[in-house]
Amino acid sequence: MNTTDGVLDRAKMTAQRKVQSTIPVQQQVRAAHLMDRAKRRLGMSEQLVFSETPIPDAADVPLTELDVSNPFLFRQGKWHSYFRRLRDEAPVHYLADSPFGPFWSITRYEDIRAVDLDPDVFSAEPRIILGHAPINVEMFIAMDPPKHDVxxxxxxxxxxxxxxxxxxxxxxxxxxxxxxxxxxxxxxxxxxxxxxxxxxxxxxxxxxxxxxxxxxxxxxxxxxxxxxxxxxxxxxxxxxxxxxxxxxxxxxxxxxxxxxxxxxxxxxxxxxxxxxxxxxxxxxxxxxxxxxxxxxxxxxxxxxxxxxxxxxxxxxxxxxxxxxxxxxxxxxxxxxxxxxxxxxxxxxAYMRRVAKQDVHFGGQFIRKGDKVVMWYASGNRDERQFEDPDAFVIDRPNARNHMSxxxxxxxxxxxxxxxxxxxxxxxxxxxxxxxxxxxxxxxxxxxxxxxxxxxxxxxxxxxxx
Amino acid sequence: MATVTFVEHDGTVHQVDHDEDGSLMEIATNHAVPGIEGDCGGEAACGTCHVIVTDEWAGTVGPRTGREQQMLEMSPECEANSRLACQVAVSSAMDGLKVRLPEFQM
The missing domain is CATH 1.10.630.10 (Cytochrome P450)
Incomplete structure (x- = not known):
């Protein structure tokens, strides 16, 4: 996101907060829509469009560039090998550049549970998806306690x-x-x-x-x-x-x-x-x-x-x-x-958090403000937690321990x-x-x-x- | 050998004899006591091993921790003596411990 865009976005959020109690919701949606359209026309923002290309094998990609945010990873069946490599080689993994900006991936069962259990350090605000939402609606899944609880x-x-x-x-x-x-x-x-x-x-x-x-x-x-x-x-x-x-x-x-x-x-x-x-x-x-x-x-x-x-x-x-x-x-x-x-x-596949403070986690240094993605889809296939995790076994003794x-x-x-x-x-x-x-x-x-x-x-x- | 008694919401009594030191959730699931699930494996992370400690044992068992509190508060059946069984350490010295189960786990 460039600087002008960032400023505009912050202004939009502040304005939304102020008007939220006075302007009917349909008009707010319409206003946000017009704003986005204007920005696109002025060339200040571009709509992301993903076009599908074959995803390389996990083994052929440098570890630092392994991108699990690719929206075709599931469709192309590559997610098993990508997440397995992250679990084995970089369980707390930083990707510096992606269409959704930089983010950390947490891929082992126990680490994911630890992040999920620490809302004081890993905040669910302002949203739980990796990318950017077109309109800043507020929902309790993306609120921290105590507002969430109410x-x-x-x-x-x-x-x-x-x-x-x-x-x-x-x-x-x-x-x-x-x-x-x-x-x-x-x-x-x-x-x-x-x-x-x-x-x-x-x-x-x-x-x-x-x-x-x-x-x-x-x-x-x-x-x-x-x-x-x-x-x-x-x-x-x-x-x-x-x-x-x-x-x-x-x-x-x-x-x-x-x-x-x-x-x-x-x-x-x-x-x-x-x-x-x-x-x-x-x-x-x-x-x-x-x-x-x-x-x-x-x-x-x-x-x-x-x-x-x-x-x-x-x-x-x-x-x-x-x-x-x-x-x-x-x-x-x-x-x-x-x-x-x-x-x-x-x-x-995941829920996203944002670090509220600098924190050492899993041997890595996560900085305040960094996005941290808990990949449940990977935790549920973690060999350290589930025996033969890719197999579908209807009487698996610890099936209930899944993290979905x-x-x-x-x-x-x-x-x-x-x-x-x-x-x-x-x-x-x-x-x-x-x-x-x-x-x-x-x-x-x-x-x-x-x-x-x-x-x-x-x-x-x-x-x- | 020590005994723990679990009383289901409908009054069904399960008496478990055990000689292991562990969490109350582990004792319950190891002896297949119905109504205690322990989905998160014992980390106070899912709220599915909710028990209500009887008054006479509440002092011995002790109060709930902060994280337990957060999970238990989400249950409509939370009472003053509610605990998550996975956070209750049981020793053989606690012979005769008695807890009730809520009607539903979260």
């Missing part, structure tokens, strides 16, 4: 185990509907028909979002988490602003609608109602950037993660038919298979919901299908953050009656 506590009840228990039969019904509607006589896209559909239905329910418009939720989620500047994705900036503007408009309307219904005495146990009944955040609507941030967090957090684990479980069991047979012979292994899937898939949910105060709030959705999905799959065959290769998302699938063609074989 906002999280206000909403976590909706996915607390007690509430989930009551939702189990509803989740099961929705999963059954989706599975019963699948064609058995021809191939179809599992991502579109199952993984996306089930997560959208659940998210619409949790948010009390209009059910018939539920497909907007994964659309927004993908568009918002997928800008090139943020994660190396394919969303261009205009699309980003359109999506986040739509999201803002919809949820402002939903918030006011819920408030009116609450006044008429309607009750609910959805996220919006919970926010409105919390003393600490009932006025969130008057802090638009926080409002937008926390909703974006819940939508993105509840989307990519579960969706890609659902697709990942089908792929892993297709590639490991012995494990599928083991599962069919002993369905009580489903919960452990779910944990093993979440380890094996690691749907979000993170550790410490930011540990995934929706972990039990995610596990429950995956468990129910497989209980219902085993009741219906003999096998799910993946045809050809799935296509992978372009991103250094989301480790997931765009599409996966499958053919299901119903169980013999």
């Amino acid at each position: 906002q999280r506590k206000a909403v976590q009840g909706v996915v607390a185990p007690r509430n989930l228990k009551e939702m189990e039969s509803l989740i099961r019904e929705r999963v059954q509907e989706v599975l019963d509607g699948l064609p058995t006589d021809r191939p179809f896209d599992w991502v579109e028909r199952v993984s996306k559909e089930i997560t959208a239905r659940m998210l619409a329910t949790l948010l009390d979002f209009p059910y018939e418009e539920r497909h907007k939720l994964p659309y927004w989620s993908d568009a918002i988490s997928g800008t090139a500047e943020a994660t190396g994705g394919t969303t261009d900036q205009d699309l980003f602003y359109t999506a986040i503007g739509d999201l803002a408009r919809s949820f402002m309307a939903l918030w006011h609608d819920k408030a009116a219904r609450r006044e008429r005495g309607e009750t609910g146990f959805d996220l919006i109602t919970l926010m409105q009944s919390s003393e600490d955040i009932k006025d969130l609507i008057h802090r638009p950037l926080e409002f937008l941030g926390n909703l974006t967090l819940l939508i993105v957090g509840g989307n990519d993660t579960t969706r890609n684990s659902m697709s990942g479980s089908v792929l892993a069991l297709h590639q490991n038919p012995d494990q599928l047979e083991k599962l069919k012979a002993n369905p009580s292994l489903i919960p452990n298979m779910v944990s093993e899937t979440i380890r094996w898939q690691t749907p979000l 949910f993170g550790f410490g105060v930011h540990r995934c709030m929706g972990n039990r919901l995610a596990e429950m959705q995956l468990r129910i999905l497989w209980e219902e799959i085993l009741a219906r299908f003999d096998r799910i065959e993946v045809i050809g290769e799935p296509t992978y998302v372009q991103s250094n953050f989301v480790k997931g699938y765009e599409s996966m063609t499958v053919q299901v074989t119903p169980k013999a009656q």
Whole structure:
């Protein structure tokens, strides 16, 4: 980033903070969009565009130049060897130059856990993705204690185990509907028909979002988490602003609608109602950037993660038919298979921190202000923690020790919901299908953050009656 | 040989005889006590080994640490005597220790 750009950016942040309480959120999104467009026209900033080229083998790259921020690393299957080399040769690794600026990579299980557990030194602020966000929304995943604790506590009840228990039969019904509607006589896209559909239905329910418009939720989620500047994705900036503007408009309307219904005495146990009944955040609507941030967090957090684990479980069991047979012979292994899937898939590859002070860590000197990336995808394949880590073993004894949910105060709030959705999905799959065959290769998302699938063609074989 | 008693939320009692010095979480998971998960392996990092120490043992077991506090506060079932079992060191001298389990782990 050049100096003028830096100054402008800081001015933008200060201005955003000042106006956040007075200007409606849609206008703020629009203003940020116009600002970015103007900067692009004036040649002051360029949109990052990534074009795919074959990634060299890890062994052929000088260690200091090994770049794990390449958004094609997962798609090209190079991530195993890149992260293995970092774990073995430079577990706390500094890359001086990347499209996202310089950053440290932490790649061993124990080191990642240590960073995650030290929010006093490694701050989650201002954001947890490697790159630059087009608009500075505020979300509690990217806040440090104590502010984080207040906002999280206000909403976590909706996915607390007690509430989930009551939702189990509803989740099961929705999963059954989706599975019963699948064609058995021809191939179809599992991502579109199952993984996306089930997560959208659940998210619409949790948010009390209009059910018939539920497909907007994964659309927004993908568009918002997928800008090139943020994660190396394919969303261009205009699309980003359109999506986040739509999201803002919809949820402002939903918030006011819920408030009116609450006044008429309607009750609910959805996220919006919970926010409105919390003393600490009932006025969130008057802090638009926080409002937008926390909703974006819940939508993105509840989307990519579960969706890609659902697709990942089908792929892993297709590639490991012995494990599928083991599962069919002993369905009580489903919960452990779910944990093993979440380890094996690691749907979000990392979380980012920023050093709040100079610190010696793992034999390296990390300076105040440096970006530090905890690569969960690597920790979950660390030979020091997991035996034969690349193998998919549904009865792996320590599968639950995976780090896909993170550790410490930011540990995934929706972990039990995610596990429950995956468990129910497989209980219902085993009741219906003999096998799910993946045809050809799935296509992978372009991103250094989301480790997931765009599409996966499958053919299901119903169980013999 | 010492005994630890775990009482599940529904009242089911699990009495574990052990002769190892270790954390309460390790004793529970080594003896397959249901409802204690220990996802992070014992680093007070996940909050899935929450127990509530009975009043008569609270003094002996001692108070929770700062990091434990942060994790436990996120649980709606956190009580004054709540601890993370992985941070409770059990010795054979603590014969008769009794703890309750919450209804759910985080």
